[in-house]
Amino acid sequence: MSKKIKIFSPATVANVACGFDVMGFALNSPGDEVSMEKNASGKIILQDDTPYGLPLEPEKNATAVALQSMLDAIRSRQGFTVTFLKKIMPGSGVGSSAASSAAGVFGANELLGRPYTRKELVQFAMQGEKAASGSAHADNVAPALMGGFTLVRSYSPLDVIPVPSPEIYATVIHPQIEVRTSDSRKILRQEVPIKKAVEQWGNVAGLVAGLFTNDYDLIGRSLHDVIVEPVRALLIPEFYTIKQAALDAGALGCSISGSGPSIFALSRNEKIAQKVAQAMQDGFNKVGIENHVFVSQINKEGVRIVG
Amino acid sequence: MSKKIKIFSPATVANVACGFDVMGFALNSPGDEVSMEKNASGKIILQDDTPYGLPLEPEKNATAVALQSMLDAIRSRQGFTVTFLKKIMPGSGVGSSAASSAAGVFGANELLGRPYTRKELVQFAMQGEKAASGSAHADNVAPALMGGFTLVRSYSPLDVIPVPSPEIYATVIHPQIEVRTSDSRKILRQEVPIKKAVEQWGNVAGLVAGLFTNDYDLIGRSLHDVIVEPVRALLIPEFYTIKQAALDAGALGCSISGSGPSIFALSRNEKIAQKVAQAMQDGFNKVGIENHVFVSQINKEGVRIVG
Numbered sequence: 001m002s003k004k005i006k007i008f009s010p011a012t013v014a015n016v017a018c019g020f021d022v023m024g025f026a027l028n029s030p031g032d033e034v035s036m037e038k039n040a041s042g043k044i045i046l047q048d049d050t051p052y053g054l055p056l057e058p059e060k061n062a063t064a065v066a067l068q069s070m071l072d073a074i075r076s077r078q079g080f081t082v083t084f085l086k087k088i089m090p091g092s093g094v095g096s097s098a099a100s101s102a103a104g105v106f107g108a109n110e111l112l113g114r115p116y117t118r119k120e121l122v123q124f125a126m127q128g129e130k131a132a133s134g135s136a137h138a139d140n141v142a143p144a145l146m147g148g149f150t151l152v153r154s155y156s157p158l159d160v161i162p163v164p165s166p167e168i169y170a171t172v173i174h175p176q177i178e179v180r181t182s183d184s185r186k187i188l189r190q191e192v193p194i195k196k197a198v199e200q201w202g203n204v205a206g207l208v209a210g211l212f213t214n215d216y217d218l219i220g221r222s223l224h225d226v227i228v229e230p231v232r233a234l235l236i237p238e239f240y241t242i243k244q245a246a247l248d249a250g251a252l253g254c255s256i257s258g259s260g261p262s263i264f265a266l267s268r269n270e271k272i273a274q275k276v277a278q279a280m281q282d283g284f285n286k287v288g289i290e291n292h293v294f295v296s297q298i299n300k301e302g303v304r305i306v307g
Numbered sequence: 308m309s310k311k312i313k314i315f316s317p318a319t320v321a322n323v324a325c326g327f328d329v330m331g332f333a334l335n336s337p338g339d340e341v342s343m344e345k346n347a348s349g350k351i352i353l354q355d356d357t358p359y360g361l362p363l364e365p366e367k368n369a370t371a372v373a374l375q376s377m378l379d380a381i382r383s384r385q386g387f388t389v390t391f392l393k394k395i396m397p398g399s400g401v402g403s404s405a406a407s408s409a410a411g412v413f414g415a416n417e418l419l420g421r422p423y424t425r426k427e428l429v430q431f432a433m434q435g436e437k438a439a440s441g442s443a444h445a446d447n448v449a450p451a452l453m454g455g456f457t458l459v460r461s462y463s464p465l466d467v468i469p470v471p472s473p474e475i476y477a478t479v480i481h482p483q484i485e486v487r488t489s490d491s492r493k494i495l496r497q498e499v500p501i502k503k504a505v506e507q508w509g510n511v512a513g514l515v516a517g518l519f520t521n522d523y524d525l526i527g528r529s530l531h532d533v534i535v536e537p538v539r540a541l542l543i544p545e546f547y548t549i550k551q552a553a554l555d556a557g558a559l560g561c562s563i564s565g566s567g568p569s570i571f572a573l574s575r576n577e578k579i580a581q582k583v584a585q586a587m588q589d590g591f592n593k594v595g596i597e598n599h600v601f602v603s604q605i606n607k608e609g610v611r612i613v614g
Binding site for chain 1: 325326327328329330458459460461466468470495496497498499500501502504505506507508509510511512513514515516519525528529534
């Protein structure tokens with residue numbers, strides 16, 4: 001089989017306010033585009049058609065690391081050629097490395113006749129995250145692979161739960177400032193007050209209940225992060241101004257996307273989500289911080305073949 | 308109206324392993340039985356037909372405190388006579404004071420023509436909890452009033468969310484040892500490792516998802532408490548032996564009921580729940596700890612009029 005496939009792999013928002021390290025959701029755009037085909041070399045060959053100068057040594061590239069871990073698991077020596085066509089801007093906080101990792105394992109799985117389910121692919125894509133950020137998180141790769149909202153209930157053993165959602169729109173704004181995931185992890189406290197932890201798990205449980213019952217108000221009431229946001233907000237200039245602007249414009253909730261610097265908001269329809277986008281953008285523009293904003297429905301399907 | 312009503316108010320299991328201070332569920336039995344009627348004195352008069360020697364000064368009695376807070380809210384000077392007929396054993400860890408508080412506010416609400424919904428009554432019943440244990444918790448009074456599983460998403464403002472559940476059976480064993488709620492709170496750490504907190508909120512979210520989807524396996528996988536149980540287990544002799552016996556007998560999960568000393572297990576059907584009861588009882592009997600065990604389906608209705 002010398003079929004060449006083109007894959008779209010979605011950006012994702014991890015943490016979702018109250019769900020630090022466990023919740024995430026996928027977006028319709030932006031996303032990575034990657035083409036993949038088998039090759040006869042027995043090696044993973046990487047090609048970069050993006051403007052980002054991606055690392056192309058297999059051991060430093062999230063896609064290759066993820067793909068290799070899957071090939072190791074099925075004891076395959078199949079070679080693959082992966083060409084990066086479009087890339088979510090690295091470091092934006094919307095799961096750029098997760099999208100690449102998901103694309104790699106999904107594409108290989110398709111080309112090998114689907115030995116694994118999407119859920120099973122999460123464990124391999126996580127290895128790409130480890131290569132990219134130093135820790136094998138699943139809160140971005142799970143929604144990238146499975147679509148929608150996902151809950152990583154447990155890491156050992158890995159237990160990923162899809163959570164249904166009503167029609168809901170995300171607004172994500174990416175201010176052009178750099179926050180390194182490793183830095184944004186370092187500043188977190190290793191111990192948290194139990195009172196705050198209880199508030200947090202009340203909200204995570206509320207968010208899941210709200211998603212199951214299509215209860216927008218409950219979703220909104222649950223989108224609070226009393227543990228991580230107060231610390232990471234320090235790394236994002238104007239965070240609270242932008243958040244307030246989003247809420248004033250009608251967003252259900254607003255918090256940091258993953259480890260930042262992107263900020264996300266959720267809204268009950270596209271019209272509000274666009275209004276929220278404008279309000280967030282105005283906030284950054286006022287202080288001269290360059291930014292990109294995008295509005296997207298939740299992507300329910302996850303990574304997919306587009307050609 | 309000089310109608311006299313008889314009320315059944317259910318025992319409840321708070322915390323439900325992973326949901327410290329936020330989750331709870333109601334049982335069909337045991338429960339409190341209380342009769343209530345209006346009186347013309349403008350006072351709350353308490354009578355005790357139970358063998359427990361309940362405190363009958365209104366300011367020290369959970370039922371009276373809860374009832375008075377509701378009367379204050381509607382600026383009513385109506386007097387009520389409350390007779391305690393049957394009582395869950397105080398200090399057993401299955402919401403004895405919550406059942407009394409719920410009975411008081413529910414009964415008065417019925418006799419006054421239902422000015423409040425069951426959910427609205429939670430705020431008043433909490434005041435009874437405060438009188439009984441020093442803190443105004445809602446994780447027992449919410450399921451006692453509303454039935455089923457409940458989530459207390461937030462205390463300020465109070466936000467109680469009913470969570471549907473599949474057919475599920477609880478086994479609760481009460482070893483005849485005394486654990487005071489105030490003691491069992493004192494030994495909790497005020498700070499917890501963030502890693503454990505993340506595990507816990509993954510599990511709470513998983514439990515809610517499992518209850519919504521009737522996924523017994525997910526419910527079972529989520530019934531882990533990595534924060535409170537390891538500390539409170541120290542106050543309950545043989546806790547881990549009993550827990551293991553329950554799991555070996557087929558329980559989905561097992562943990563401490565509220566602040567203990569009762570231990571609860573959940574099972575997918577009554578046959579397993581009975582087997583679990585036997586196994587738990589054998590465990591305590593072997594070491595000569597007197598105990599009572601009961602098996603009950605989840606009570607979906609909550610406190611109700613029975614005569």
